[in-house]
Amino acid sequence: MTRLPILKLVLATLALGAVQSVVLLQFDWFGDAASTATGPIDTLMDVTIVVSSFIFALVCVFLGYALIKWRAKPGDEGDGVPIHGNTKLEIWWTMIPVLIVVALAGYSWAVLDDIETKESNAMTVDVYAQQFAWTFGYPESGNKWAEGELHVPVDRQVIFKLHGQDVIHSFWVPEWRIKKDAVPGITTDAIVTPDREGTFQLVCTELCGIGHTTMRAKVVVESEEKYNQWVNGLEQEVPAFLMSADQALEVQRRAEERERGIQGSGVEETGSGNHAD
């Protein structure tokens, strides 16, 4: 049995992996970037692409080598060398992948913590998703609302409170890299710090019915002054029919409380009122 040219195979793998990495890193896979989350996420993706390139190169080089080296000649009816395995090698190719994926998982976890850290000066925007339109409420500006057009200031963290009105929708601005479902019955959060001014598109990414394809909204990221000007120009408050079940029940609960309050308090709070009882 001939010895394997291990060194040559490893070098070939490294070379092919390096070429693939270099070629693949030339592209902006995730498209334009317009939030602080894009840096860590895009770097994570680049690291993953490099690791993946070497793994794919490993498979290709070893497969290719085996096919060239041990391809049977026509008419050769003999058998290969009866090797049943190699325990040491098998332990290595179990443990090394474990280390690689655990390292990548740890890195991902760190990135996740990074992009989800809340800042003290964050502002809140309510997002109401219904078949097949987006509406936005500004609770910190007198609960004013606007339809089909989202304005946020640049360089300030925004916590989007997502309220699904009928079925599940999903809030995604590709340039921000952040996505979260708007689920009826509960309120979910999406945390974004836009860091580039411009006009983007908000896309619904969870199948929500016939109009799913067209469920888009305009997103405008602008300077603080322009934003303030715009939000102060809004006139109407968020109407009751738009509120999430949560918010509607909350309003109802407060009304009931006011009524009970006449007869004196002492009644335990019943929590969010999300569950019908």
Next chain:
Amino acid sequence: MLLGAAFGFGLVVALRALSGLEIFQTEQTGYPHVVVPLITAPFGFLFGFGAFDYWFRWAAGKPTIPDDHADHGATRWQDYFKFNTDHKVIGIQYIVTTLFFFLIGGLLALLIRAELAQPGAQVVAASTFNGLFSTHATVMIFLFIIPIFAGLANYVVPLMLGAPDMAFPRLNALSFWLLPIAGIIFLASFLAPGGAFDAGWTGYAPLAGGAPLGQTFFNIGVQFAGASSIAAALNFLVTIITMRAPGMNLWRMPLMVWAQLATSLLVVGATPFVAGAQFMTLFDRVLGMNFFNFLEGGDVISYQHIFWFYSHPAVYIMMLPGFGIISEIISTHSRKPVFGYRLMALALIGIVVLSYSVWAHHMFVSGMFSWLRVPIMISTMLIAVPTGIKVFSWLGTLFYGKIHTYSTSMLFALAFIVTFTIGGISGVMLGMIPIDIHVSDTYFIVAHIHFVLFGGSVFTIFAGLYHWFPKMTGRMYDEKLGRIHLWLTVVGTWMTFVPMHWVGMDGMPRRVADYAAQYGDWNLVVSVSAFLLGAAQLVFLYNMIVSWRFGPKAGPNPWRANSIEWQVSSPPPMYNFDEIPRVVGGPYEYGTPGARHAIMGDDEGAAVPEPKPTTVAAS
């Protein structure tokens, strides 16, 4: 069947008349006069077909009609349309039926690609479009990939075990006949008012809860497909555990059998969850229950937990049998034992265990409790390890072998290794939460799942069909046509699904009938390639049909393989073996002079060689 349908229809009309309700309730999700017959008609069909004859006679204390095995085997093509309890006939019934649904699913896919070839509306309306991709996925998953593996295994596993048939032949026949029922129900939904079910194959609540009548067809069809799967898996478990030939201990089972064992463990554990999820949706829709109705305190996200608790393991239900097939083919055609056989078997079991702990990676952006995300990310990424072991072991099997590439099955196996590696790598990417947050529900997901299910499962299915075609039909297929099919399929697969990654990462969501103009060029490439891929399958069909009829006769063992199914004639005799074989060694003893896997009844005099150690260190 008509009797069953009439019974159901009559029952509803009678009960509604008695209770003074309007006889035909046609609210969007109601239609009891359609829903109840939809359940009773299939049972009527099965009764009429004789599926329950034996069991009912036995239960009623009547003399049973003893099985004289007159219904075994198939001598004419008409025999394939009968209730037959022969595992070889059932295997072929499975394979032909599922290939038929593969064509239907493929046509649906081509309609989708025709619509998506250019931005704007082309071929179908938005509502029809949603129905198209929902039925495409449902048909491909429930009626092609999952059952065709059951069909292949049905044919070869009893032979590999040295068993005369499956453990429960009547249950086996029933498993098969539930399938066309499920298929007809899914496709019949196109005729329902409001069109086919259009909430995706995932049928998420609450969208599915309020969808038109077609959704009910989905809920009920899944029950029949699921029952078929579960019954078949139980049958495989009992067969593999109790019907191995003397001497066939667990460590002498071919990896195809190990894979079927692992898959069956997944099916019996996980499939009841999808059945449960669909029953809950059905009850929400038809009976006014509120499992997922958020206005009445239902919990929307719990649907996803129950659904994915099945549907992630389902991905492995669609992959593990393929792993088994590839192990058989690579070992046979490189004339070498499978490298690290025991670790290969353990890796299968490792995947089974881990795959129950990764379901929520489909839900990283769903708004579920956030603490679950990181543990699920870690288990998701760890499941790549046993899968990696399998890839490395296949490569190890090739080293120092004598690799024969004359057969299309081997070429598909090699193409599978490369293509599946891509699908595996993108799977690890999707396991990483920050990346998943961006690409979730985009075309990246579509690309990944097709690399795994087409480049993975379907390649292994082709490999397996080519590999066992001579055994099943007794004839050889045309290798030249096989190669044409191979290359068109490989090129078509890569050209169709690689650009999907790019447009997805760049911002194109999935499940849309229209998209921004900037994605137009790549989508045109994808659509053209998809039609190429579709056309390639016609070559395959032509090859299979013509070779079945006119192909040159195959000997019992054209690939010079070791496992038991190749030691009997092609096709095997009606009861498989005149005498049950004795197993005396591992299944892949290539290269060891005198080593045998099994001794057949007719060479009784053969010497029993010393058992060989299963692990030899390579220098």
